[in-house]
Every structure is written in C-alpha cells, then in structure tokens.
Amino acid sequence: MNDTDFGRNVDVQAMGKVAVLMGGRSSEREVSLMSGRGVLAALQSRGVNAHAFDPAEQGLDQLKVQGFDRCFIALHGRYGEDGTVQGALELLGIPYTGSGVMASSIAMDKIMTKRIWRFEGLPTPDWRLVASAEETRAALAVLGAPMIVKPARDGSSIGLTKVTTAEECARAYELAARYDDEVLCEEFIAGDETTCPVLGAEAGAHALPVIRIVAPEGNYDYQNKYFTDTTQYHCPSGLPEAEEAEIRRIVVKAYRTLGCRGWARADIMIRASDRKPFLLEINTSPGMTGHSLVPMAARASGVSYEDLCLGLLGSATLDGVAGDQEHA
Numbered sequence: 001m002n003d004t005d006f007g008r009n010v011d012v013q014a015m016g017k018v019a020v021l022m023g024g025r026s027s028e029r030e031v032s033l034m035s036g037r038g039v040l041a042a043l044q045s046r047g048v049n050a051h052a053f054d055p056a057e058q059g060l061d062q063l064k065v066q067g068f069d070r071c072f073i074a075l076h077g078r079y080g081e082d083g084t085v086q087g088a089l090e091l092l093g094i095p096y097t098g099s100g101v102m103a104s105s106i107a108m109d110k111i112m113t114k115r116i117w118r119f120e121g122l123p124t125p126d127w128r129l130v131a132s133a134e135e136t137r138a139a140l141a142v143l144g145a146p147m148i149v150k151p152a153r154d155g156s157s158i159g160l161t162k163v164t165t166a167e168e169c170a171r172a173y174e175l176a177a178r179y180d181d182e183v184l185c186e187e188f189i190a191g192d193e194t195t196c197p198v199l200g201a202e203a204g205a206h207a208l209p210v211i212r213i214v215a216p217e218g219n220y221d222y223q224n225k226y227f228t229d230t231t232q233y234h235c236p237s238g239l240p241e242a243e244e245a246e247i248r249r250i251v252v253k254a255y256r257t258l259g260c261r262g263w264a265r266a267d268i269m270i271r272a273s274d275r276k277p278f279l280l281e282i283n284t285s286p287g288m289t290g291h292s293l294v295p296m297a298a299r300a301s302g303v304s305y306e307d308l309c310l311g312l313l314g315s316a317t318l319d320g321v322a323g324d325q326e327h328a
Contacts, residue, residue, distance in 0.1 A: 003208070004302035006199070007311030012047045015313055016069025021085065023054035026077030027158050027179060035288040036074035042309040043072070055079070060088045070316045071096040072309070073285055077154060081285040082108035090318055097312050099284040100319040103259040107284045110184055111152050113258065117279055120257045122250055124279045125187040125269070133170035139185035140169055146188045149173060151180035162188065186280075191272035194237060196251040197286065197294040201261035201315075207248035208297035210268075212237040233293065235300045243270065247277050254279050262315050265294055 020043065022036020023029050036052060043050040053063065055075070063071065071089060073096050075081060083105030089096045099107065106112050114124045128139035129152070140147050140163065149172035150160040159179040161172035176183040193215070197208040214232040237244055251266040265286040268277045286294045288309070298308045 003199075003298075006298075006301075006303045007307030007309070007314065010310045010314040012310075015048055017067055018043060018048055018050040018070055018072060018313065019053040019063055019066075019068040020050055020072045020074055021053050021055060021080065022074045023056050024075045024077075024080045024085075025056050026075070026079055026081075027154060028076035029056070031287060031289060032074060032076045032080065034290075035076065035292065038288050038290070038305070039072055039074050039309050042306040043313060046306055046310050048310070048313065055085065060085070060092065063089075063094055064092050068094060070094060070313065072313050072316070073097050074288060076283075076285055076287065077158075078108075081283070082153065086319075093318070095316040095318050095321070097316045098262040099258075099260045099264065102319075103261070104284050107258050107260065107264070107282050109153050110150075110281050111182065113281060116257060117254060120253070122254055122257065122279055123277060125189050127187065128185045130173065130183050130185050133173045136163075136169040136173040136183070136185055137166045140166060143185060143187045148184075148186040148188055149176050150184055150186070151176045152182035152184045154179045189269035189271050189278050191275075192239070192270040194239070194247060194268045194270060194277075195265055195293050196247055196268060197263065197265040197297045198252055198255045198260070199263050199311075202256065205252055205255055205260075207252050208294070209235055209300045210237040210239065210244045210247050211235040211293050211297055212239060231291075233296060235296050239270075243275060243277070250277060250279065254282060258282065260284055261317075263294065263312055 020040045083101045086101045193213045212234040266282040267280040
C-alpha cells in the first residue's frame with residue numbers, strides 16, 4: 001500500500017462509537033493526555049463519533065456499558081502499553097489499535113525485548129539487570145563508562161541516568177528503582193540518535209522515514225522530548241542512503257520479531273566509530289503530541305496527522321482476528 005493512501009479509505013460510519021483512551025495511571029499520564037487530545041480532535045474533525053475516556057476516572061467495564069465499538073489507545077507506559085489494557089479489551093471484545101497482549105507486554109519490558117532481539121541476531125547494546133547499587137557499580141566495571149541506568153519497564157526517559165563514575169551509581173539506581181523493581185544497566189552507544197516508526201502487520205509491516213534527533217548537549221530527556229522547542233528533528237534524516245535503508249530493515253525485523261501490529265516506533269543509536277546501528281527499545285503506543293515523532297515521519301511520507309489517526313483506527317482489531325487493514 002502507498003503511504004499517501006493511508007487513512008483515506010476508512011469508512012468512518014463503520015468505525016461506530018470510538019473511545020480514545022488517554023491519561024491512565026502511569027508516570028506518563030501527562031503526555032498521554034496530550035496525545036489523546038490530539039487524536040480525539042483529529043478523529044472528530046473527520047466525522048468519527050469519538051469520545052475521551054480516561055481509565056483513571058472510570059472502569060474499563062464502562063466501555064461496554066456505554067456502547068463503544070472500538071478503542072484508540074493513546075495511553076503510554078504501564079496500564080496502557082504493557083498488555084494490561086489490551087487484555088481487558090480482549091475480554092470485553094472491543095477491537096483496539098496497536099499491538100496485542102503478548103507483543104505489548106514483551107515490548108514494554110526492555111530486558112525481555114533485548115533478550116529476544118539478541119537471540120534473533122539483532123544488534124542491541126550490552127546490558128545487565130541489577131537489583132542494588134552495588135550491582136550497578138559492578139555493571140559499570142563491566143560495561144564501561146558512560147553507562148545508562150533506567151527502569152526496565154517505563155518510557156519517555158523517566159528515571160533514566162547517564163553515569164560516568166562509580167560514585168554516581170547509587171543515586172542512579174535509587175532513581176530508576178522508584179519506577180520499577182527491575183533496573184537495567186545498558187552500554188552507552190556514542191553517536192547519532194535516531195528513531196523510526198513502523199506501520200502495518202506481519203508481511204505488510206513497513207518502516208516510515210528515519211528521524212535523526214539532535215538534543216541540547218545530547219540530552220534527549222523527558223523535558224526535551226515534550227516541553228521544549230530546542231531539540232532538532234531531521235526528517236529526512238540526512239543520513240547516507242545505505243545507513244537509512246539498514247535502519248529501516250532492522251526496525252521492521254525487530255517489530256515483526258516481537259509480533260507487533262498496527263504501529264510502533266523503535267529508537268536506534270548509530271555508533272560513531274563504525275556507523276553500526278543498535279536497537280534500544282520499541283514503543284508500541286507512541287506519542288501523538290505536537291512534539292511526537294510518528295506524525296512527523298508520516299508527514300514526510302505524505303500522510304497528514306488526521307489521516308494517520310484515521311488509518312490507525314481503521315486497523316483496530318483483536319488478537320487472532322483479521323484486522324481492518326483494507327480500510328487503512
């Protein structure tokens with residue numbers, strides 16, 4: 001399918017009553033509300049009978065009670081991107097956007113994701129799972145400085161620290177452990193920071209253009225992701241054609257390996273010393289805010305924000321059920 005057709009053949013009336021799930025109880029609630037409001041406005045502008053629904057304010061059983069026919073998941077992080085909401089919607093029989101229960105659960109767990117990618121021969125930075133400040137210092141001795149310390153199951157760079165000395169390890173571990181009882185220490189890859197979205201499912205999965213990210217002082221943290229205008233995003237990426245093609249290849253393979261569907265966005269570092277790309281993680285419910293990257297890559301492919309939202313809604317499905325990909 002040509003990307004420029006994405007979302008343009010969706011039968012709006014067939015979408016029925018749509019809930020845009022936003023907010024929730026995760027540490028990324030604020031960003032989720034921004035994403036959800038954008039999606040809601042886009043769908044309503046195209047005539048979709050769409051309504052905001054915050055699972056932190058009412059039980060998911062109300063989706064059935066209120067007669068919703070499908071859900072656009074604009075939740076981020078735990079209780080929205082980790083398979084829990086997906087499982088509830090499976091039980092309710094309400095089709096939803098994005099990956100199913102298993103793929104969502106695995107992708108949310110950075111350690112499980114890295115184990116599968118490494119087994120499949122995909123490049124990802126070396127890592128250690130740690131359970132104390134002492135183990136964090138031991139990981140630094142093995143992985144080298146600088147090293148990234150972060151929660152194993154959180155997003156938006158929340159709880160992440162870049163450590164360069166053993167003295168910084170205790171504080172970095174304590175910060176990450178506030179958000180998760182599993183803490184990941186990861187080899188730092190110095191070089192270009194990029195991200196690449198994927199649309200579709202199985203054989204139809206394909207990558208959108210790569211985005212190269214240039215953050216202030218190389219610090220692409222929570223603040224610089226969502227609340228400043230100083231981070232630079234290059235799309236087209238400006239990378240050599242062969243490098244961009246390789247990133248798109250491994251991202252699609254990483255997506256299919258985890259069984260993702262609908263959409264996702266993978267983060268990749270290109271090592272400066274030899275230009276080798278390394279997969280960091282994959283987000284199965286990417287941001288849809290004014291600073292978000294999937295809409296940016298979609299625009300570069302000729303897909304408007306509104307068409308992107310409508311196409312994703314048209315792909316909503318349940319595990320084991322053929323989706324409405326023909327409408328997307």
